[in-house]
Amino acid sequence: MVENSNFRCGFVSIVGKPNVGKSTLMNKILKEKISIISPKPQTTRHQIKGILNDENRQIIFLDTPGYLKPRYELQKKMLEYLQNSLKDSDLIIFITDAKTFPTDYDKELLQLIEQIKLPKLAILNKIDLVDKATEEIKIRQLQQYDFEKVLSLSVLETVDFGPLIETISAYLPLNPPFYDQETISDLPMRFFVQEIIREQIFHIFRQEIPYATTVVVESYKELPNKIEIAANIWLERKSQKMIIIGRNGEMIKKIRENSEKEIHNLVGKRVVLHLWIKIKPNWRKKKNALKEFGYR
Numbered sequence: 001m002v003e004n005s006n007f008r009c010g011f012v013s014i015v016g017k018p019n020v021g022k023s024t025l026m027n028k029i030l031k032e033k034i035s036i037i038s039p040k041p042q043t044t045r046h047q048i049k050g051i052l053n054d055e056n057r058q059i060i061f062l063d064t065p066g067y068l069k070p071r072y073e074l075q076k077k078m079l080e081y082l083q084n085s086l087k088d089s090d091l092i093i094f095i096t097d098a099k100t101f102p103t104d105y106d107k108e109l110l111q112l113i114e115q116i117k118l119p120k121l122a123i124l125n126k127i128d129l130v131d132k133a134t135e136e137i138k139i140r141q142l143q144q145y146d147f148e149k150v151l152s153l154s155v156l157e158t159v160d161f162g163p164l165i166e167t168i169s170a171y172l173p174l175n176p177p178f179y180d181q182e183t184i185s186d187l188p189m190r191f192f193v194q195e196i197i198r199e200q201i202f203h204i205f206r207q208e209i210p211y212a213t214t215v216v217v218e219s220y221k222e223l224p225n226k227i228e229i230a231a232n233i234w235l236e237r238k239s240q241k242m243i244i245i246g247r248n249g250e251m252i253k254k255i256r257e258n259s260e261k262e263i264h265n266l267v268g269k270r271v272v273l274h275l276w277i278k279i280k281p282n283w284r285k286k287k288n289a290l291k292e293f294g295y296r
């Protein structure tokens, strides 16, 4: 590593209510698909680290589950991941949706982060969906809170995140890198595989199925010319099993083929994926089941 006394390194949590574009923001800053994205709320269920490295800085972004009032154990865990991320941060990015801001969840989360004595930035996202007057009103509303800066943008349409990265860096401490500078995430390949399969399910099915689903990779074998993976798709009820399989198995085939393609893009090798469907009634409400499925 080159000695650089101006090197900055710090942790940045990205928080907001569900579906505002937290994961999209992190992926676009990193130019990598680290977190899964979907048009449905509550896509992210863990704290997902994404690490930006260059000669001047290492920024460890913490993408978090969307803020909500937990109604069952899984959502309690999701809130816990969000709260833990806040504790570990040097800077908090609060992001919201220009069309819907301010909702009750926005206000509750603003209250929660107001108690944390850390620098905060606000991002009013999805301005491609509102007119200029609305954007300006909402910027002024955000300026009522304790933010170092309030920015408005469309994460989807922004090409150059350089200025945002510079703004973020200014609030990070002068520290040497915390992680190896080749690292982009600290999560294992099995985790990414689980998320890729879950993302397919979020894209293919409506309402209930994505929320009742979790995926666990049971085996991951790297062979000379291919990678062979076996994963269980866990559901809550027998009736959901038929939906996931689809007529003549067409749905499960689609999940498998799309996932194989995505995993192949990630690992650059042929991928053979075996999927098994299992039922654990009400797993989302059971602490032990959650632990078993990796929500620790």
Ligand SMILES: Nc1nc2c(ncn2[C@@H]2O[C@H](COP(=O)(O)OP(=O)(O)OP(=O)(O)O)[C@@H](O)[C@H]2O)c(=O)[nH]1
Pocket: 016, 017, 018, 019, 020, 021, 022, 023, 024, 025, 036, 037, 038, 039, 040, 041, 042, 043, 044, 045, 064, 065, 066, 067, 125, 126, 127, 128, 129, 153, 154, 155, 156, 157
């Ligand atoms: N129109 C528009 N849509 C956006 C923008 N940014 C993100 N989206 C869309 O918003 C949806 C949700 O994006 P995510 O990144 O999954 O949102 P999230 O905040 O991580 O959601 P959770 O993980 O569920 O909390 C996706 O369909 C994105 O494509 C934007 O700037 N403009």
Ligand SMILES: [Mg+2]
Pocket: 022, 023, 024, 035, 036, 037, 043, 044, 063, 064, 065, 066
């Ligand atoms: Mg997300």
